[in-house]
Amino acid sequence: MSLLEVHNVSQHFGELVAVKNVSLNVEEGELHAIIGPNGAGKTTFFNMLSGFYQPTHGHIVFDGIDCTAMPPQTRVARGMARTFQITEVFRELTVRENIRVAVEVTQGLRLKVFRSRQQAAETDERVDELIEIGKLTGKENRYVGELSHGDQRSTEIMMALALKPKLLLLDEPAAGMGNQETYDTALLIRRLHRSQKLTIILVEHDMRVIFNLADRITVLTEGEVLDQGTPDEIAASEKVQVAYLGEQHEGA
Numbered sequence: 327m328s329l330l331e332v333h334n335v336s337q338h339f340g341e342l343v344a345v346k347n348v349s350l351n352v353e354e355g356e357l358h359a360i361i362g363p364n365g366a367g368k369t370t371f372f373n374m375l376s377g378f379y380q381p382t383h384g385h386i387v388f389d390g391i392d393c394t395a396m397p398p399q400t401r402v403a404r405g406m407a408r409t410f411q412i413t414e415v416f417r418e419l420t421v422r423e424n425i426r427v428a429v430e431v432t433q434g435l436r437l438k439v440f441r442s443r444q445q446a447a448e449t450d451e452r453v454d455e456l457i458e459i460g461k462l463t464g465k466e467n468r469y470v471g472e473l474s475h476g477d478q479r480s481t482e483i484m485m486a487l488a489l490k491p492k493l494l495l496l497d498e499p500a501a502g503m504g505n506q507e508t509y510d511t512a513l514l515i516r517r518l519h520r521s522q523k524l525t526i527i528l529v530e531h532d533m534r535v536i537f538n539l540a541d542r543i544t545v546l547t548e549g550e551v552l553d554q555g556t557p558d559e560i561a562a563s564e565k566v567q568v569a570y571l572g573e574q575h576e577g578a
Contacts, residue, residue: 327390328351328352328353328354329352329353329354329356329388329389329492329493329525330350330351330352330375330386330387330388330389330493330525330527331351331386331387331388332348332349332350332351332375332384332386332387333349333384333385333386333387334347334348334349334383334384335347335348335349335371335374335381335383335384335385335386336348336381336382336383336384337367337370337371337374337379337381337382337549338382343549344367344370344549345367345370345371345374345381345546345549345550346549346550347383347384347550347551348367348371348384348544348546348549348550348551349384349551350544350551350554352493352525352527353525354492354525355523355524355525356525356526356541356542357515357519357525357526357527357528357539357540357541357542358526358527358528358540358541358542358543358544359527359528359529359530359536359539359540359542359543359544360372360527360528360529360543360544360546361529361530361531361533361536361543361544361545361546362545362546362547362552363547363569365548366546366547366548366549367546367548367549367550368529368546369411369497369529370549371546372408372495372497372527372529374386375406375495375527376398376401376406376408376495377393377396377397377398377400377401378398380394380395381394388401388404388405388406388493389404389405389492389493391404393406402489402491404492405490405491405492405493406491406492406493406495407486407487407489407491407493407494407495408486408494408495408496408497409479409482409483409486409494409495409496409497409499410482410497411497411498411501413475413478413479413482414482415470415478415481415482415485416470417469417470417471417478418469418470418471419469419470420466420467420468420469420470421457421462421465421466421467421468421470421473421477421481422453422457422466422467424470424481424485425453425456425457425481425484425485425488426449426453427485428484428485428486428488428489429449429452429453429456429488430449431488431489432488432489432490433445433448433449433452452488456484456487456488457484459484459487459517459518459522460480460481460483460484460487460514461480461510461514462477462480462481462484465477474507475502475503475507476503476506476507476510476511479499479500479503479507479511480510480511480514483496483499483514483515483518487518487522487524491524492525493525493526493527494518494524494525494526494527495526495527496515496526496527496528496529496530497529498529498530498531499511499515499528499530500512500530500532500535501531508532508534508535511535512534512535512538512539515528515535515539516538516539519539528540536557537557537561540557541556542554542555542556543555543556543557543560545560545563545566545569547569552565552566552569553565553566
């Protein structure tokens with residue numbers, strides 16, 4: 327059984343069909359990329375996966391359980407975490423404080439005024455571990471709002487990782503970044519995939535990131551699956567080149 331099974335999901339907004347009969351399977355340990363032109367339905371599809379939208383048709387099975395009607399917080403509790411196109415962090419807090427919030431939520435300590443010395447030590451240890459994984463050492467006491475976009479994104483991803491997800495959904499993590507920040511973010515995602523053995527679904531417009539990281543790729547266009555396959559198969563697909571990759575090349 328795949329970790330995630332999506333069966334013929336569709337999303338209608340009145341007469342507008344944003345996503346139509348999309349199916350895919352994601353295996354445990356896989357990095358699966360979703361690509362497509364603007365308006366292809368990628369974010370709508372992500373919103374269905376993470377529970378912000380309930381599909382009009384079809385169903386979603388995560389870790390053996392039908393989660394089609396589950397709200398986002400229930401999916402998080404079952405092991406699904408997500409980041410967003412616009413970085414969601416507490417800009418007025420430090421990196422350490424941001425990550426601590428997520429760690430305390432995971433440990434069930436967020437609403438506890440008093441905690442044991444052992445609980446406090448375990449929290450500190452996990453926060454330090456995530457700061458190191460995110461390559462944020464030396465920046466942990468700076469306010470997140472002062473940091474570069476790349477470091478803000480790393481902080482957000484570490485907050486998601488603090489939730490100990492089985493599946494991490496990354497929505498355009500390199501959006502708005504320059505070349506160096508994009509490279510650093512791609513390295514972080516590679517480390518999470520390989521060293522942390524995370525299953526990841528990635529939406530991204532930067533084809534350098536996609537083709538260097540993904541195990542498999544699903545191409546959406548006008549809300550439907552155009553093609554699926556390995557990076558080599560997608561790169562060789564004439565219909566993908568015409569509908570998306572060729573379009574990107576012409577606009578370069």
